Amino acid sequence: GFAALLGGAALVSPFFLWGTSMVAMKTVLPATSPLFVASVRLVPAGAVLIAWAALNKRPWPNTANAWAAIALFGLVDGTMFQGFLSEGLQRTSAGLGSVIIDSQPLTVAVLASVIYGETIGAGGVFGLFLGVVGLLMLELPREALEGLFHGDAATAIAAITSGVDAEGGLWESGEWWMLLAAQSMAVGTVMVRWVCKYVDPVMATGWHMALGGVPLLAYSVINEPEVYSRLGELTGNEVGGLVYTSMLGSALAYGAFFYFASRGSLTKLSSLTFLTPMFAALFGYILLGETLDEVQLAGALVTVVGIYLVN
Numbered sequence: 365g366f367a368a369l370l371g372g373a374a375l376v377s378p379f380f381l382w383g384t385s386m387v388a389m390k391t392v393l394p395a396t397s398p399l400f401v402a403s404v405r406l407v408p409a410g411a412v413l414i415a416w417a418a419l420n421k422r423p424w425p426n427t428a429n430a431w432a433a434i435a436l437f438g439l440v441d442g443t444m445f446q447g448f449l450s451e452g453l454q455r456t457s458a459g460l461g462s463v464i465i466d467s468q469p470l471t472v473a474v475l476a477s478v479i480y481g482e483t484i485g486a487g488g489v490f491g492l493f494l495g496v497v498g499l500l501m502l503e504l505p506r507e508a509l510e511g512l513f514h515g516d517a518a519t520a521i522a523a524i525t526s527g528v529d530a531e532g533g534l535w536e537s538g539e540w541w542m543l544l545a546a547q548s549m550a551v552g553t554v555m556v557r558w559v560c561k562y563v564d565p566v567m568a569t570g571w572h573m574a575l576g577g578v579p580l581l582a583y584s585v586i587n588e589p590e591v592y593s594r595l596g597e598l599t600g601n602e603v604g605g606l607v608y609t610s611m612l613g614s615a616l617a618y619g620a621f622f623y624f625a626s627r628g629s630l631t632k633l634s635s636l637t638f639l640t641p642m643f644a645a646l647f648g649y650i651l652l653g654e655t656l657d658e659v660q661l662a663g664a665l666v667t668v669v670g671i672y673l674v675n
Contacts, residue, residue, distance in 0.1 A: 384644070573614065641664060
């Protein structure tokens with residue numbers, strides 16, 4: 365009855381918070397900068413989680429191994445993931461960006477089978493294939509897709525490379541930044557098992573966020589002084605967006621996610637990953653008026669089915 369409903373809502377909450385955070389970040393980015401938003405998403409949220417863990421008498425990381433694990437985890441899942449994510453969000457819609465990010469279970473499945481010897485069944489292999497097809501539909505320029513569809517490889521390659529040779533090239537492509545973010549998150553996810561050998565999961569989550577945000581913040585403070593001179597001019601909406609994405613979209617969402625993950629329902633949990641892009645696309649549409657075109661919608665659907673099959 366009601367308890368089951370509440371339990372289900374709690375289980376879905378991290379994905380809802382992550383999806384809506386994408387939309388909140390999009391509203392703040394024009395008034396600030398990607399690296400500022402990424403560091404605000406990490407440092408305060410990490411501090412809150414560390415404080416909560418300390419209050420609840422969770423063991424403090426106290427060995428060289430523990431701090432080394434946290435530092436590496438912070439670099440990959442904090443600095444790189446949030447940095448790439450924010451850069452990508454500035455250049456894509458929240459919905460599209462989120463689908464690309466949430467393709468990471470595909471990479472996780474491959475890494476887990478290589479590193480931990482986890483087996484993927486026939487359905488999983490087909491899921492991986494579908495996931496890749498869906499991502500290509502989302503990320504490749506339209507002309508390239510048409511070339512591939514008609515078996516015209518030359519047109520496809522020309523269309524892909526013309527995008528790369530353009531002004532700023534690949535680094536101006538939001539989809540490329542999002543793909544990098546997804547790979548960072550995937551490596552981070554696979555690292556969790558190793559990190560938790562040395563560190564309490566909640567402490568690891570808090571510390572890796574707090575430390576992972578420091579290089580982003582330092583770089584931002586040194587290279588983007590104009591962002592900090594304009595902080596007083598942020599509207600209530602923009603400040604609200606920052607608080608939401610940091611406290612709810614990071615501290616609460618990651619806290620809940622790792623709590624459920626430590627309870628052992630990992631497969632069930634990761635199969636809910638596909639809810640994040642759905643929430644992001646839905647609220648991006650309602651609040652920002654963003655839409656995906658037909659090919660992107662089809663690609664999103666194919667990717668989601670692929671992720672579902674892998675899980």
